[in-house]
Structures are given as structure tokens and as C-alpha cells.
Amino acid sequence: MSVPIGNEPSHLCCCEYVNRKGERSHLLACLCDCEDIDLAFDNCINCNKVQSNTMRNISATIADRCRIPWCGGRGAIQVRLDVIFPIIMVPSCILLGSIGPVMTIVALVSMPFLMFLFYRIWRRHHTQVRTKFFSSWANTSIIFSYFVFQTFVVAFRKILLWEFLLFFTALLALFYVLYLTKKNPGFLKFGHADQETPTVEDPQSWRPNSKWIESLKNSDKNWNDVYLNGDAKIQIDANGENHSISSSQYNMTNNCVNESMAPMIPMELVTWVDSRPIEGHYLITWCGFCNLQRPPRTGHCYVCNSCIGVRDHHCVWIDNCIGANNHRPFLVSMILFIFCGIYGSHLTLTTVCTPEIYYNWILWPNDCRFLYSDFQTSISFVTACYVIASTSIILLAFVQQILFISQNVTSQELHRATMNGKSCIGLYAYNNVHNRGLRKNWMEFIFKPSRSISPKIPV
Incomplete structure (x- = not known):
């Protein structure tokens, strides 16, 4: 039941809120009075097509009514669907996978499919560029996996104290490095959202x-x-x-x-690898969003709405750009994530499976016949499989970063080089004027505050 309210602000109880129509509503009425849902059901029953506007209104209504009670006089606070969906989906799929081996395969295969299906549907009805969907997915996976490890795997009492402390310390270091990565990546200037891209x-x-x-x-x-x-x-x-x-x-x-x-510089003269775009046969050195003359190795991020020095890419898993100031902690966070994923999975599998020792100090899971004998063992095994799959994907991205840093090229520069036909299978850039050799490239990346710009590129 919705009640219109006036212009004067009024006190709201913990379960009340003002909906998108400006009416006072209650959480108990979240399943009531939705004409668009009724219309959609009528069209489905009559085998008629559901209009896109109806689906958009249903999505907006669900997003508006997805709230949790909150004290403070402002009523129930709204929860974004792109944030809450991974929090529900990740534990649900892992719990379903613990039923049996077939459900394990079905759950782990269907999870990314359902995730991206929801993201595509959500993106279709929301115009904002930035979303917390992928970062919520990543954070939920890390936190829930550690919860399973701490609650079920450690309870077997087969993990030594130094093994647990090593894993726990690496996990704390991972969160700290992610905190450093989330800081300023090298913003040069922020743009205006209502400004159009200049064209030739x-x-x-x-x-x-x-x-x-x-x-x-x-x-x-x-x-x-x-x-x-x-x-x-x-x-x-x-x-x-x-x-x-x-x-x-x-x-x-x-x-x-x-x-x-x-x-702008004519395209015929651009023989080097450049992160700035080429449009209309010209190298565009001016950013119309930020009103900024972009130096070489600079890129504009449409998610952050800013020009970033030595921009590599926008990482959706941490919802932050990777640039001149945070590329090193980003690489360290990948190393720590891979270590925690591999070591945590190893501790889990050698706990739930009967291990065998090699070379007097290496344990390896050997007998895994009783993985689904009880819930504690099955959920530990399914979580370990999920962590191994996630770690494998990050490992591939890490190898890609190693290749790029070794030739002193960013992901954006290589992307532009690929578009201009100046790369080999998207992994090696021709005419890279920043490449100073493997040793010097890594010395510059590790020890210098920022990666240098070759004087061969005109500013």
C-alpha cells in the first residue's frame, strides 16, 4: 500500500521508504500493486509479446523495492541488484554443488553462465556505465571461500599451525595490496559526463x-x-x-x-605504438571529455570518466583503473591471489583426501573416494574446485601481464596496436619505442616511480 507524501520531510520507520513515484511505502507491500508485472503475466498467458518498456519498468520496480530495514529515520535503504545478486548466487551454487559429483559440474558450469546472463539483462535496463557487479562477485568469492576454509577445513585439525599462519598472513597481505591498488591510479583530469566525444x-x-x-x-x-x-x-x-x-x-x-x-597528427606519420586513438586518419591527442591535451601513454577511461597516465586497463574485478601509480601493487595482488588460491586449495584437498607424501615433505591428495560422504567434506571439495578454476583464470591474466611488462607496453597500447595492424597475435607490439630490453624494462617497472615516455613520440 503506497501513500502519497507532501513536500515536507517526515520521519520514516525502519521498514518504510519513499518509492520512485514519491509515495510512502512499506517493505511488507513489496509484492503488491505492480501493474507492469500483471500486464507481463497477462501477455505471457495470452501468448503475446511483452513490450520492452514493460520489462524496463518491472526491472526498475524490483530495484526500487529491493531494500533492507534500517534505523535512523530515513527508512529502509535500497540495495543494488548488481551488488546483491553475486552475494546470493555464489554461495547458492557452491551449496548445490555439494550434493553430488553431477551437481558439482552443473553448479560450477552454470554459475558463470547465470552471472553473465543477469549482467546482460541488468545492463540492458540500466544506463550507468559503472557497476559493482564484478567486484561484488570477486569479494563474495574470496570471503565465502575463506569462510568455508576456516569453518570446515580447519575443523578437521589436519593443518599445521605454521601452514595456517602462512595462508592467513598471505590473505591479509592480499587485502592490504588490494587497498593500495584501489588508490589513485594516476588521474590527470576528470571529464564531464554530459560532454560528447569530439569527432573529426x-x-x-x-x-x-x-x-x-x-x-x-x-x-x-x-x-x-x-x-x-x-x-x-x-x-x-x-x-x-x-x-x-x-x-x-x-x-x-x-x-x-x-x-x-x-x-592531431596524420595517421601516416604514426609509426610508433601509441595508446591514443586514431580517428578519421588522425591521431587524436586531445580529450574532449576532460578538456585535456593527452600526453603519450595516456588513456581515457569511460568508466572512471578520467584521463589516466600510463593507463593499462580498467579492472572490473576491483572496479578500478590500473595506471602509473598502482600497476605495481596490482601485479603484487595477482601474485598473492594466485598463491592463496593454490596453497589454500592444496591444504583443502590434502585434508579431505587421503594424502601421500613425496620427497619426504610434499603432500599430494591420493585417495578421494569419500568426498561426498558428508556435507563438511563435499562443500570443502566444491569450494576448492571453484577456487582452482578462478585461480587458473587469474594465472592466465598474470602471464599476460608478464609478457606486456617485459616489452614495456600497456594493454591499451597493445590494443591500439592490434587495431592498427602493428601487433603479433595480440601479444607482441611492433615498433614499440618504449621497449628498452627485458632487464631495463623490469628495472624501470619495479624501481622507477612511473614508466618513462620515449622521446621518439612527439608531444
Whole structure:
């Protein structure tokens, strides 16, 4: 039952809330009075198509009514579906998998399928770019896996004290490094959400950069057929030849009017690996979202809505960009996650299975015939299988990071190189001017505050 409220704020009890229509409602009425759900059921019964607007309204209504009681006078607080769904799905699938071996396979295979199905449906009806879905999935997996380890595996009393302390210390270190990774990745400037991306099809008036004109004079390139916006022509004496530069085809944004900003570089001259995009046969060095002249190795993240120095990628599992300031703790967090996943699974499997010792100190699970004899053993085994699968995926991503750092290239630079046909199977970048050799690349990544920019790239 919903009651309209006036403009004056009123005190709400722990189970009341103001719904999206501005009416006071109660948690007990969460399953009542939804015309869109009634309409959808009627269409299904009559074999009629359910309209997309009806499904969008149902999704909005469910999201609005998904709340938990809360004290403080503001009523029940809203819980985001993209956050709560992984919290429910991960434990449910693991619990179902503990029934038997067939259910284990079904649960572990269906879990990612159901997760991505929900994400696709949720994304279809929500316009916001940023979501906590994947970070909620990752955090729930880590916390629930440790809960099973602490509650069921340790209860067997087969794990030595130093083994438990080693695992627990590594897990604490993982959370600490993730905290460091979540800090500023190297934000240069934040953009405006309502600003459109500049394109070369929308010419705007601008005047050329004096530094750029000077670079034309000192260049040995052929600058014929280089154009600027407008009707004015500029005569530049380069290597004894006069070049007529018209402004009818060379496009910039409306903000490019001060002399400190460089214009776009023709695509034919871009022989190096660059993280900045190429659009309309030009290398775009200006970010229209952030109103910023992007230096080399800089990328704009549409999720963080910011330009980030030496941007590698946006990691959805921690909901944060990886850039100049947090790439090293990110790599350390991957190492700790892999260690905790492998070591925790090893301790679990050697506990629930009868182990056999090799070389007088290595235990290996040998007899696993009684995995589903009781709930304690089965849930420990299913959780270990889930952790092994997750760790294998992170291990592949870690190997990819090792390859990229070894050649001093970021994921964004390699992505641009692949789009421009300058990479080998998406793992090696040609004409990488930042590559200084394996040893120097790693020394720079480990010891220098930020990775350097090659002077061969014009700024």
C-alpha cells in the first residue's frame, strides 16, 4: 500500500521508504500493486509479446523495492541488484554443488553462465556505465571461500599451525595490496559526463600551435596536403619548400584555441605504438571529455570518466583503473591471489583426501573416494574446485601481464596496436619505442616511480 507524501520531510520507520513515484511505502507491500508485472503475466498467458518498456519498468520496480530495514529515520535503504545478486548466487551454487559429483559440474558450469546472463539483462535496463557487479562477485568469492576454509577445513585439525599462519598472513597481505591498488591510479583530469566525444567530422575554428609549426619547419617529412580548419592558409618554409596549409580538412575541437595545445597528427606519420586513438586518419591527442591535451601513454577511461597516465586497463574485478601509480601493487595482488588460491586449495584437498607424501615433505591428495560422504567434506571439495578454476583464470591474466611488462607496453597500447595492424597475435607490439630490453624494462617497472615516455613520440 503506497501513500502519497507532501513536500515536507517526515520521519520514516525502519521498514518504510519513499518509492520512485514519491509515495510512502512499506517493505511488507513489496509484492503488491505492480501493474507492469500483471500486464507481463497477462501477455505471457495470452501468448503475446511483452513490450520492452514493460520489462524496463518491472526491472526498475524490483530495484526500487529491493531494500533492507534500517534505523535512523530515513527508512529502509535500497540495495543494488548488481551488488546483491553475486552475494546470493555464489554461495547458492557452491551449496548445490555439494550434493553430488553431477551437481558439482552443473553448479560450477552454470554459475558463470547465470552471472553473465543477469549482467546482460541488468545492463540492458540500466544506463550507468559503472557497476559493482564484478567486484561484488570477486569479494563474495574470496570471503565465502575463506569462510568455508576456516569453518570446515580447519575443523578437521589436519593443518599445521605454521601452514595456517602462512595462508592467513598471505590473505591479509592480499587485502592490504588490494587497498593500495584501489588508490589513485594516476588521474590527470576528470571529464564531464554530459560532454560528447569530439569527432573529426565536426570541424571547429582554431589557430595552430606555434610549437607544432616549429616542428613542421624542422621535420624531414613531406607535409603536402596537410590541412587546417577554415579558409585561411599558412605558408611554412620546410627544407626550402613552401607548403600551403589550408584549414578545410584538419579538424579540432572547439576548445583547441590556446597555443599550448598540439593538433592531431596524420595517421601516416604514426609509426610508433601509441595508446591514443586514431580517428578519421588522425591521431587524436586531445580529450574532449576532460578538456585535456593527452600526453603519450595516456588513456581515457569511460568508466572512471578520467584521463589516466600510463593507463593499462580498467579492472572490473576491483572496479578500478590500473595506471602509473598502482600497476605495481596490482601485479603484487595477482601474485598473492594466485598463491592463496593454490596453497589454500592444496591444504583443502590434502585434508579431505587421503594424502601421500613425496620427497619426504610434499603432500599430494591420493585417495578421494569419500568426498561426498558428508556435507563438511563435499562443500570443502566444491569450494576448492571453484577456487582452482578462478585461480587458473587469474594465472592466465598474470602471464599476460608478464609478457606486456617485459616489452614495456600497456594493454591499451597493445590494443591500439592490434587495431592498427602493428601487433603479433595480440601479444607482441611492433615498433614499440618504449621497449628498452627485458632487464631495463623490469628495472624501470619495479624501481622507477612511473614508466618513462620515449622521446621518439612527439608531444
